Amino acid sequence: MTKINKWVKTVGFLPLFLAALALVGIIAADHSYTGYVAGSGIWGSFVAFFIRSILGVSSWFSSSYGLGIVVFTVLVRFFILPLMVYQIDSMKKMQVLQPQLKVLQEKYAGRDTETRTLLAQEQQALYKEHGVSPFASMLPLLVQMPVLIALYQGIHNSPVLRSGSxxxxxxxxxxxxxxxxxxxxxxxxxxxxxxxxxxxxxxxxxxxxxxxxxxxxxxxxxxxxxxxxxxxxxxxxxxxxxxxxxxNPFKLKQEREEARAKEKAKARKMRKAKRSKKR
Missing domain, CATH: 1.10.246 (Serum Albumin; Chain A, Domain 1)
Structure with missing residues (x-):
């Protein structure tokens, strides 16, 4: 339960709310399509669900399959938005640790088994200290890929969708x-x-x-x-x-520059304090 609360806190209310609305829209689109779309097996049924949903959205716009594809693609993107937010948050945390990881790699630069084991242990300790999982950014990607592939296949393999203008x-x-x-x-x-x-x-x-x-x-x-x-x-x-x-790289760059400026100001104060003590 603690991990779920932590995940919800990381993602935030708005992405989760938008994802919930998108899911409601996708399910509503699927139920609003009254025709039949064949699909065998688990994967085939998954793709068929996407095709029905796109056709359902299209029916909201007088069977405009182009608008159906546009709107349904946006719905799917909003649905996986929380995963993207979590993925990006994990990547940011990993980027912060990169200088420290580089130091460890230089410290344990050997190729022998013992050195590699020590490096792995030090890295795991660093990840644990900062509450970062090196694989956290990969999990959302693994969840997203089947959704995006099913969407692609649904559009590519549906003669009805490709018959429109x-x-x-x-x-x-x-x-x-x-x-x-x-x-x-x-x-x-x-x-x-x-x-x-x-x-x-x-x-x-x-x-x-x-x-x-x-x-x-x-x-x-x-x-x-x-x-x-x-x-x-x-x-x-x-x-x-x-x-x-x-x-936003412009915002992140400004934040990094401000952080460096604070570090330099702090270093200057420490040098002045040391000089004052010597006097």
Whole structure:
């Protein structure tokens, strides 16, 4: 019970409230669709539930499947928002410990078994002291992935969803003007760049990744139906906005600079105090 209370406190009321509303909306959408969608097995039934829910949302907008995909994607993103908040909080805590972890790695730089064991013990002690789990950021990702994959498969595999039109798009064909692939790539870059800038500990790989992912998304979007590209655009836009509010790199940079300024001011006072004692 204590762990649940701690998790709720970390996530906060608003994300949990939005997730609850989104869940109600998803279930309501599923029940509002009166047709039949086939699905065999646990995974097939899970994907069928997503398809029915998207079709249900579409029925709220006069069977506009494009709007159905947009609204349902937003509902799913709000539903997994608490997991994202918890994941980002865990990542921030790990970033704070990075300098201390680096010191330990330099202290136990040997490759032998004994040195590696000592390093692992020291790291575990550090994690325990600060109440941080190195795997906490991975758990939300593992929970999110089946949801996002089911959403993708539901859109990709439903002939009904891909039979509609939205704006200039035929949802079953590729975007003829490449607008969606470009937007999907731009929003992916924005989200990745913001997340990278929020991390004070950067290496060559973390600097390159924000430029690699957009290219992958762009060229993949060129080969899939517009319905899937639309899902990526909406999802990546939501991710970018979410990253800005939860990992605002400009705010974090200012906070780090203020903390360094306080440390320098404290060090100056200590030096002045020492000089005064010597006199």
């Amino acid at each position: 939205f704006l200039w798009l035929n949802l079953g064909n590729q975007d003829p003007y490449f607008v969606l692939p470009v937007l999907a790539a731009l929003f992916t870059f924005g989200s990745s760049w913001l997340s990278t800038q929020a991390n004070p500990q950067q290496n060559t790989m973390t600097k390159i990744l924000p430029f690699i992912f957009p290219f992958i998304i762009f060229f993949t979007s060129l080969a899939v139906p517009a319905a899937v590209s639309l899902y990526w655009v909406v999802g990546n836009l939501f991710q970018m906005i979410q990253t800005f509010f939860l990992q």
